[in-house]
Amino acid sequence: MDRDGVAAAIAAADRVTVLTGAGISTESGIPDYRGPNGVWKKDPTAMRLVDINAYLADPAVRVEAWQERLHHPAWTAEPGAGHRALVDLERTGKLHALVTQNIDGLHQAAGSDPELVLELHGTIHRCRCLGCGYETPMQTQLDRVRAGEADPACSRCGGIQRSATVAFGQSLDPGVLRRAVEAAATCEVLLAVGTSLRVQPAARLIDLAPKALLVIVNAEPTPYDHRAAAVLRGRIGEVLPALVPST
Numbered sequence: 001m002d003r004d005g006v007a008a009a010i011a012a013a014d015r016v017t018v019l020t021g022a023g024i025s026t027e028s029g030i031p032d033y034r035g036p037n038g039v040w041k042k043d044p045t046a047m048r049l050v051d052i053n054a055y056l057a058d059p060a061v062r063v064e065a066w067q068e069r070l071h072h073p074a075w076t077a078e079p080g081a082g083h084r085a086l087v088d089l090e091r092t093g094k095l096h097a098l099v100t101q102n103i104d105g106l107h108q109a110a111g112s113d114p115e116l117v118l119e120l121h122g123t124i125h126r127c128r129c130l131g132c133g134y135e136t137p138m139q140t141q142l143d144r145v146r147a148g149e150a151d152p153a154c155s156r157c158g159g160i161q162r163s164a165t166v167a168f169g170q171s172l173d174p175g176v177l178r179r180a181v182e183a184a185a186t187c188e189v190l191l192a193v194g195t196s197l198r199v200q201p202a203a204r205l206i207d208l209a210p211k212a213l214l215v216i217v218n219a220e221p222t223p224y225d226h227r228a229a230a231v232l233r234g235r236i237g238e239v240l241p242a243l244v245p246s247t
């Protein structure tokens, strides 16, 4: 199926679920992990910053992770044409859920209804204590880093803090995962955008939608391409607006 066929299928559907990954934000200046300019392609050792065991065991990893958060491109990034196209899709009333692996908040910044955005891997905009679970705005903690605290401890219990994102070795929020599973299982079209589909359990959502028309929009091959009704390889900012009626 080509672009026009996908656009027609979306126009005819009542229930579209979208799964996005880091690729939808690269055009906004936030690098992905596994793409050609991905963070892990350039520096495979950067993976340790998102490993919960390394984070808990090694203060040097935490100090580096706080510096990475301080300078994260999400603080200045603007939503791109891909994010905006999904707002247009929502306006048609067809969008059932926008499941995202991204932590950057750009879907909400573009105008997506926060109720429809399911952040499978959490958000960098909040900070959480790994000891007592106390949550604070990330900028409050980054102010402490700017003021000289290299690894700011929880102001309530003194515990180790990190962004409210899911690291390797941590579980997903069961409520968010449950809603994502329901959204995949009940949609007519499942649109996977800018994701390598190599991170579980996110990629497995595709297995839960055997009857849905699967459309993959991604620059590189994914392990699910052979299952898709359409695989569209162009840049997301060009492809996605062409699939969705603009309002």
Ligand code: NAD
Pocket: 020, 021, 022, 023, 024, 025, 026, 027, 030, 031, 032, 033, 034, 035, 036, 038, 101, 102, 103, 104, 105, 121, 194, 195, 196, 197, 198, 199, 217, 218, 219, 220, 233, 234, 235, 236, 237
């Ligand atoms: P990934 O890095 O594994 O894959 C991204 C895919 O997007 C790649 O296959 C790449 O070819 C494709 N891509 C990149 N830019 C594109 C473009 N402009 N047009 C078309 N395709 C493009 O990303 P993932 O599958 O989301 O898994 C990575 C994990 O990293 C996720 O868990 C996510 O939480 C996290 N992450 C998030 C962000 C963010 O919030 N923006 C950034 C980096 C990593």
